[in-house]
Amino acid sequence: MARLKTVHRCQECGYSAPKPMGQCPDCSAWNTMIEEVVEARPGAAAGAAARRMTDFSSEAVALKDAPAEAEARTSTDIGEFDRLLGGGVVPGQVLLLAGPPGIGKSTLMLQAAARLCAQKTQRPVLYVSGEESLRQVSSRAQRLGVRGDSLFLLCETDLGKILAAVARVKPWLMVMDSVQTVFHPELTSSPGTVAQVRECAAELLRVAKATDTVVFLLGHVTKDGMLAGPKVLEHIVDTVLYFDTERHDLLRVLRAQKNRFGPTDELGLFEMGEKGLKEVNDASRFFLADRDGKTQPGRVPSVTIEGSRSMLVEVQSLVVHTKYPLPRRMATGMDLNRVLVLLAAMEKHLRLRLEDRDVFVSLAGGLRIKDPAVDLAVCLAVMSSAREAPVPADWIMLGEVGLLGEVGRVPHLELRLKEAAKAGFHRALVPARCAKELSRKPGLEVTGVADLRSAAELIIKGSDLDI
């Protein structure tokens, strides 16, 4: 392991000092002094730099002559995980799996590590835990029913010892749980500080790239905003995955924030149970679970698309007389500003009076979406609640609503209609222009509407739209 000389450098003005300091003596900023590595001897510096260079660099070659082999991906055998990874992990890939405390990072990783083990039995997988004892990890493995004959455990936080173990075990994949607990013995900063996290990750990255080892770094982020730790790693790793619940604890959602080897618009859905994380394959049923064919004012189903997955969602709305001088507007699971625009469009084009009403709009199931294709469902849900008129239960609503009250086209309409038909819906309200272009019979009756008014007249009982 490299012998290091370090200084504490102000991240604002660049002032450096040999000792840690709370306040920068030069620019007077607080908590900006972060330990950094400087190479002590010129020879050593050149050597280290050269060593770092050779790990990545090569002679310049013409692109047409560059070797382009198909990446050999190894599947995690967890469909929802593979979906995010673009099929599996790639040799030398460094991934950051970040999430709030207790979300299930260690659980997911242990389950994935065991499955990955079974894919390549010639070489082991190494799971390094800096947070839990051997007994804790193995009893979790027992609870999850996880076993892997070539899965090795190591409970250690000293990076030097971890690297020694890596050299001994020669894993094809290693997990570092978590990157905030590991420390570089030659830095004086404590574990979890920016300096430690950055330097330890850099060292593990070098190992990954030099030996084609897949490295998973687990990291904590706090609920409000990101902790310094994982944030500073985002640009050096190949893939950043965030694991979190959206709104409430029903569902754990894995999203890719950055990916050099796969898509970033996908999401992986899991449920936490006694036996660990279970994949949620049939997301639609999950979101419409308590529907059982009942009609009720204010609930309107639609279909959203995330990555390559289409999901049924239910928009719910509640419109009541306000008790405050200023009526309240609340949106859960979607963008409030978007909802405000839709409300304004409805006030203008449907003469719907909402100035003395509180309006609440929410997406059932706990997901957060940005898909404008649910606009029409939002508008009809608000209308339906305002007029106490339920929307027929077998209709699905799809369409973006514009400022002028027009119902605009939605991408991937056929995919959405297929999902709705599969879930037992019989009729769909879609943008008029899209309805004309449908090539195949979608498996349910499709009606096109050009604007909000015709949609409301068709769906909401009664012709007088003023309330």
Ligand SMILES: Nc1ncnc2c1ncn2[C@@H]1O[C@H](COP(=O)(O)OP(=O)(O)OP(=O)(O)O)[C@@H](O)[C@H]1O
């Ligand atoms: N015996 C159990 N039965 C069911 N669920 C459990 C059990 N033990 C733990 N859990 C679930 O596992 C979650 C913790 O998982 P895990 O330790 O993998 O999370 P983590 O993100 O690694 O947390 P940390 O930040 O502490 O490292 C708990 O919040 C709980 O939901």
Ligand SMILES: [Mg+2]
């Ligand atoms: Mg953990």
Ligand SMILES: [Zn+2]
């Ligand atoms: Zn300074």
